[in-house]
Amino acid sequence: MQNETTKIALLVAVSTLVFLLMPVFLILYIRSYNRHKKNHFLEKQNMQQRFDSEILQTRIEVQDQTMQSIATELHDNVGQLLSLTTLTLNSVNLNDAEKAKRKIENSLSLVNKSIKELRELAKLLHGEQLVENGIGHAIDQEINWLGKAGTYELKTNNLLTDSQLVSPDKDLIILRLLQEIINNVIKHAQATYIQIDSYLEDGALHLKVTENGIGFNPDEINAKKAGMGLNSIYKRIEMINGKLALNSAPGKGTSIAIEIPYP
Template identity: 75%
Template structure:
């Protein structure tokens, strides 16, 4: 009995130590994933800002310069109209710069809640004018918060949007985001060319699917993806929340 008791205590201590080591490994892995997601969100934000500065604000300011350079003070009526147009362009540029300033504070966007963060990301996509977008986001009023999960959810949305832009050839995109029975639901549906899910999931690049699966597993979520060639793609993500 004493020998059995000693062996049992040693075995228990070993299992406890292994369990603690496993928990520590999982904690470090999760923290590493959060850091990676934060860096990727910031990188995506910088890319969006660079594009916006070049394609939108740069063009607005160039157009303002051209308009002002064409002002003929001898023709007071036309001059007044062109100056008025220039002021409108400048005011629009200021508004766009304020929106960019908000985007620079990526962490604060997430702190304002996942509904707000998703809204900001979808609005930037909508501003491109490349897609007909339908949004149903009831998470804006959600009082529950989970900053770490929110960061990963935001990065998931960014990855999915990037995949649509690069691969889907879609013209319409529908976003549904809602909260029901402690589960956060995020659905993205587009009418693009679709793909063979089984084949692309095992491909080396996986169209980003491996990364998406990995992140969903990190937050104990569930992915339901339906797609086939020529029939678009429907993605549903379910995440225990908060």
């Protein structure tokens, strides 16, 4: 009987030890899991910070682009119109009433044109509000601006203007992507024809820009992931989980298709 009691006592002692060790291992596991969770949390926080800083950078670039457009417009368009108005008004001979009347009418027409141009500029100044109205409107504004130059034959198919979906951060990045692509075309492509398509399909926003410029070898560019502003385009698309398809060949123009999960 005494032997039985000792056996039970031994069993209880050993099992209690095991039962006490189990929470110890549990705590060690929780500690290790928690450490992983902490790293994941910090990484997420870091990514969010990077995203925020990229958004800020994009906002600054969009503003810069707007300022450049305004400066160019003021210099090349409104400035010229007002200079012409001054010249016309200076040449008015009040003794020749008929001619003077015609010149004043011309000046008036030039001033009205300048006012119209300034109104257009005012719209540009509200570029950020334009994005708030939806990416469709922002793309429209960008295309109108490109069309005003009259340098390119433009074909556009923007189906995003009717869309009710919005995603403020992504909209800003998409607008900047379009601006960068257009800048590249203007600076390097020597194109005469540009086609811009934008639409929503299967929960993704598609933006395609095709031109008939001099083209380039995409393998070289992809290998370097640099040059012609492509680096920042790739980086931003990656940031919003998008995809980019680049088709180009020397002498055969370039086509850039972007697909971004939306909204």
